Amino acid sequence: MKGKFITFEGPEGSGKTSVIIGVKEYFEKQGLNVITTREPGGIRIAEDIRNVILNTENTEMDAHAEALLFAAARSQHFSEKIAPALQENTIILCDRFIDSSLAYQGHARGLGIDEVYAINKFAIGNHLPQLTIFIDVPPSVGLQRVFSNTRKVDRLDLETLAFHEKVYEGYKLLIDMFPERIKTIDGTQKVEEVTQDAINTINKIL
Numbered sequence: 001m002k003g004k005f006i007t008f009e010g011p012e013g014s015g016k017t018s019v020i021i022g023v024k025e026y027f028e029k030q031g032l033n034v035i036t037t038r039e040p041g042g043i044r045i046a047e048d049i050r051n052v053i054l055n056t057e058n059t060e061m062d063a064h065a066e067a068l069l070f071a072a073a074r075s076q077h078f079s080e081k082i083a084p085a086l087q088e089n090t091i092i093l094c095d096r097f098i099d100s101s102l103a104y105q106g107h108a109r110g111l112g113i114d115e116v117y118a119i120n121k122f123a124i125g126n127h128l129p130q131l132t133i134f135i136d137v138p139p140s141v142g143l144q145r146v147f148s149n150t151r152k153v154d155r156l157d158l159e160t161l162a163f164h165e166k167v168y169e170g171y172k173l174l175i176d177m178f179p180e181r182i183k184t185i186d187g188t189q190k191v192e193e194v195t196q197d198a199i200n201t202i203n204k205i206l
Helices: 016-029 044-054 063-087 098-108 113-124 139-148 161-177 191-203
Strands: 004-009 034-038 091-095 131-136 182-186
Touching (some): 004 098, 016 034, 016 091, 016 191, 044 063, 098 161, 161 182
16 A cells, blocks of 8 residues: 555544644645545445444443454455545544554453454454554543533543543553554644644654
8 A cells, every 4th residue: 555544542622633634734835745534434325324333322331242343344444435535545534543552442342452353353454544643632631621621522432531541441452452553642742732732743753
């Protein structure tokens, strides 16, 4: 594949969306072909699945069903949008990808990182990002941001602080597992500084 697949991860309220916008603007000014997308979602079918997963009314959702729904959305998203874009020499900036499933469902839900990875390997094969940027924000800080801004609160936002701390713990395990792919940026800085750090990190692989 000719393009670059770059994902952004972090706890709720880490500021990924704002950073991705800034990164896209920068690289477009450099004359590069850049698209942004998100998970779950990015294309119609995956957005429909997103609405099921994140609906605050779906409190009875089983952890296994949750993991499978994320993988199903990811499979459609990758085959329909990401893979074709890579063939067209595009830089893809994706808000969350497989690492979210490994941290949230694999570790925090207790399903097992290896088990959730196996589900996703079935969904997308061995197609991992070339680079993953982890925006590091303590869960308590991130949740405070979520509930103090205008973003719509979803089902995962409403989980306990203990759950979000487990998610954070899961990400730290993944950073140790994939040190060449996952690079950490201090997300407690101003958004402009986080964005610049992300640009500097991406430039190293371009």
